[in-house]
Amino acid sequence: MLLSLAVTLSLTVSALAAPHEKRARAQVISHCTVPNTIALTFDDGPHVYLRDIVNILDSNGAKGTFFFNGENYGCIYSPTNADDIKYTYDHGHQVASHTWAHKDLTTLTKEQIDYEMLRVEEALTRITGANPAFMRPPYGNYNDLVLDVSGLRKQTVVIWDFDTQDSLGASTSKQKSLIDGLIHNHPSTVLSLQHEVYESTAHDVLPYFIQNLKTAGYRMVTLAECIGKNPYQRVVAPSPRNGDWHC
């Protein structure tokens, strides 16, 4: 009797809670879905190589996706960083959130996670006018709470299926051999991870990667395009710089 009451109660509670949780929890993307596409993605900026990376992509007819921090290698609101992000956006590349201060979100409370996400979304919206719809958690770390907050903020969580291992300290020759292996396997799609903060990534490995991808016949598109989704929740006019633009 007691057991059956407990079962009945738990079924009732889960029936009430489930639809809400299902709506709130964010989707996690690890792969592109449009055949023959690669999404080149870059984390941890804005930093000094951002404009170089955009120019390399542009000169090869490629699009990239940039998961920006608010305060990591520098402040997102510095005149140079804000200009470089606007330049990236204006050249048709996707801007997205890597959260404010590159904290491991799985160590934070719901309110702290929300703050880390809100502040960089706010900065990107002020700088470009576009409110991003995609978020990559620092270190690729997430838990149910991170997915719940992401869902409430209408963010899709993005991981990757190929890592050049630049942030893990791989040598450029090691990174190129990983790329050689990827090209040899020729998967239908690729969602790659690189970090824009390394000189060797920007000036050595990325040009090598792009040449090989071109030879292999991949289309280098934004993350949103490689999964057929809208990159932004809404797009308005950028804001003029004011006293709120600080870290």
Ligand SMILES: [Zn+2]
């Ligand atoms: Zn990162």
